Amino acid sequence: MTTAMGAALRRIQLGTALAAFGNGFTVPFLFVYAAQVRDLGASTAGVVLAAFAVAALVVLPFTGRVIDRRGPLPVAVVGAVAAAAGAMALGLASSESLVIAAAGLLGAGIAVIQPSLATMIVWCSTTVTRSRAFAMQFFLSNLGLGVGGLLGGLIVDISRASSFVLLFSIEAVMFLVLGATAATVRLPRVPRMEDAVPTDERAKGGFRALLADRAMVQLCVLGFVMFFACYGQFESGLSAFAVEVARISPAMLGAALAANTAVIVVAQFVVLKLVERRRRSRVIALVGLIWTVAWIAAGASGLVHGSQAMATAAIISTYALFGLGEAMLSPTMAPLVADLAPSARVGQYNSAFALVKQLALAVGPAVGGLMAGAGMYVAYIAMLIGCSLGITVLALRMGRHLTPAQDKPVRAPHREPSADAAVAAHVPAQRLESEALTASV
Numbered sequence: 001m002t003t004a005m006g007a008a009l010r011r012i013q014l015g016t017a018l019a020a021f022g023n024g025f026t027v028p029f030l031f032v033y034a035a036q037v038r039d040l041g042a043s044t045a046g047v048v049l050a051a052f053a054v055a056a057l058v059v060l061p062f063t064g065r066v067i068d069r070r071g072p073l074p075v076a077v078v079g080a081v082a083a084a085a086g087a088m089a090l091g092l093a094s095s096e097s098l099v100i101a102a103a104g105l106l107g108a109g110i111a112v113i114q115p116s117l118a119t120m121i122v123w124c125s126t127t128v129t130r131s132r133a134f135a136m137q138f139f140l141s142n143l144g145l146g147v148g149g150l151l152g153g154l155i156v157d158i159s160r161a162s163s164f165v166l167l168f169s170i171e172a173v174m175f176l177v178l179g180a181t182a183a184t185v186r187l188p189r190v191p192r193m194e195d196a197v198p199t200d201e202r203a204k205g206g207f208r209a210l211l212a213d214r215a216m217v218q219l220c221v222l223g224f225v226m227f228f229a230c231y232g233q234f235e236s237g238l239s240a241f242a243v244e245v246a247r248i249s250p251a252m253l254g255a256a257l258a259a260n261t262a263v264i265v266v267a268q269f270v271v272l273k274l275v276e277r278r279r280r281s282r283v284i285a286l287v288g289l290i291w292t293v294a295w296i297a298a299g300a301s302g303l304v305h306g307s308q309a310m311a312t313a314a315i316i317s318t319y320a321l322f323g324l325g326e327a328m329l330s331p332t333m334a335p336l337v338a339d340l341a342p343s344a345r346v347g348q349y350n351s352a353f354a355l356v357k358q359l360a361l362a363v364g365p366a367v368g369g370l371m372a373g374a375g376m377y378v379a380y381i382a383m384l385i386g387c388s389l390g391i392t393v394l395a396l397r398m399g400r401h402l403t404p405a406q407d408k409p410v411r412a413p414h415r416e417p418s419a420d421a422a423v424a425a426h427v428p429a430q431r432l433e434s435e436a437l438t439a440s441v
Contacts, residue, residue, distance in 0.1 A: 008185050009124040009133060015181035016117055017140035019080070022174025023110070024148020025167045026087065029156055030103075033090075033164050040096055048103045053362045055104035056111030060355040061207070063112050067119055067347025073182055075347075076116035080179030083109025084172040091168025109175070111358065115350035120185070122338040122346050127409045130338060131276045131331035138330030139268045146261040209345075210352055215406070216340050218398040220356045222284065223333065225394065227357050229387035230291060230322055232364015237380055238298065238318070240372035245302035246311040256319040263323030271327045279408045280332045281399025287325040288391030294321035295388055299381040339406045 026033075030052075035045035067075050086106030093099045117137070125133040157163040210216060234257070242248040242256070275283045294317070301314035333353075341349035371380040399407055 005124045009121065011181055011185050012117060012120050012124065013133075013136055013140055015178040016137055017144045018174050018181075019083075019113070019178040020141040020144030021148040022087075022144075022171040024145040024150075025152035025155075026090075026171050027145070028149050029152065029164070029167065032158065034099055034103075036158055037161050037164055038094060038099060040099065044096055044099075048100055050362075051100045051104040052107035053358065055107035056358045057355065057362065059108045060111050060115070060351050060358060063115055063354075064345070064348030064351030067116055067351065068345055072116040072119040072123070072347060073185060076113055076120065076182040077179045079109045079112030079116060080175045080182065081109070082106075083113065084175035084179070085109075087168045087172040087175060091165040091172075111354065113178070115347060115354045116182075118334055118338070118350040118354075119347045120182075121334075122350075127339065127405070130335040130409075132272060134334040135268055135272045135327075135331035138326075139265065142261055142264045146258075146265070207348075207352065210348065213340065215398065215401040216337075216349065216352075218394065218401060219333075219336060219340065220353060222391065222394045222398060223353060223356045224360045225387050225390055226284075226287075226329070226333075227360030228364040228367075229295075229384050229391065230325065231357075232361050233368045233384065237365075237368025237372050237384075240369070241298065241302065241377055241380065242315045244372070245377050246298075246304075246315055247308065248301075248312055248315050252312050252315070256316045259316050260319040260323040260326075263320045264327050267324060268327045268330065271324070272331050275328055276331055277408075279399065280336050281395050281402060281407055283328055283332050284395035285392040285399075287328050288388050288393075288395060290321055290325045290328075291391065292385055292388040294318045294325075295381055295385045297321065299385075302377065302381075335409075336402075336406065339409065 031045045031049060034040050034048040035042050040048075063075065083106055086102050086104070086109055089102035090099065090106060093102050118134075121133050121137060122130065152167055155163055155167060239253055242253055248256070297314045298318040301311040301318070304310045304314065334350075337349050337353045338346060368380065371377075371383075
């Protein structure tokens with residue numbers, strides 16, 4: 001990787017960390033803010049959260065094509081400005097309609113930012129260094145969210161709306177910093193290649209061509225199950241099970257969430273060394289088994305009667321095991337999406353996978369919440385154990401459709417001498433001619 005690529009990548013990672021830090025100030029308190037501070041009630045607060053998710057689902061199908069046509073830099077800047085405007089509007093809005101509209105704008109902005117940053121990381125990394133780059137992004141995002149949430153908890157005061165205005169203002173400023181950082185990134189210039197724009201059939205067409213890519217379709221199905229069975233349950237079914245069945249106090253539930261973040265932060269680079277030279281499909285399959293154990297531990301916490309300490313330990317272990325799996329996936333899933341994508345459609349592949357994630361994050365809490373509300377906790381745990389085992393099966397099946405370079409890029413048996421340089425050739429030719437040779441930090 002060249003000096004220019006490394007400099008650009010560092011700026012991107014810095015902006016990501018600051019945006020996550022700002023986001024951490026508000027995410028844990030959005031429901032409380034809408035329901036209690038603005039006195040809109042629990043039902044309207046649910047609509048606010050739904051607007052946040054639906055807005056992302058609306059913009060993501062169009063984001064990828066714009067990224068591939070215009071480049072990720074302007075798209076990231078637009079997303080950051082939109083997110084900043086949405087955050088500021090949320091802090092100042094007092095009526096139901098304004099709060100819902102502001103949440104939608106914030107959700108749309110964040111949704112646009114994610115595939116833009118992912119594409120920028122692809123451009124600024126090589127096949128060999130990409131896993132480490134995405135692992136660093138995941139590490140910094142979780143660290144930023146954790147620190148932001150901790151500081152936000154010290155500032156927030158439900159009796160004072162002004163404290164929430166301060167939180168949303170900090171978030172808005174951090175998004176503007178991300179936008180400014182993205183605007184000043186200078187992607188490295190590389191030699192123009194004759195085949196910089198692929199001519200194969202996979203590079204043509206829209207989502208129809210993507211759906212013809214069997215490996216990518218399998219990865220999207222796998223991703224949906226993963227996000228549904230893990231992230232989609234944190235704030236719905238799993239927390240309800242922990243409180244209602246395992247009788248965990250809200251304070252201990254917070255400790256469990258802290259354990260999840262702590263495992264990610266502490267284990268990320270230890271795990272990276274263990275997984276980056278192994279087949280990605282088998283790493284994902286192992287995550288499925290780890291999450292199976294996590295859900296078994298969660299189920300066991302509800303069977304321990306008379307021992308609150310054991311139940312609490314089981315729930316904390318569940319969240320910690322999820323964190324271990326997340327740390328294993330961060331250097332695996334996003335780089336695999338990039339390596340599956342034709343060079344002219346990296347943005348579309350990243351946006352499609354982000355759309356799958358968003359769908360899972362919308363469906364997961366709904367299903368978890370409904371089953372928890374109906375008291376179907378045995379069926380709930382059994383369903384998620386089945387989903388986790390399904391992750392293992394789907395990953396091994398997907399591995400049969402991956403090339404050696406896609407499944408195990410570090411030790412791929414053969415790579416063209418110019419393959420690493422081709423990464424940055426995703427940049428349209430007209431942009432390459434005007435890009436600087438180096439980037440300042």
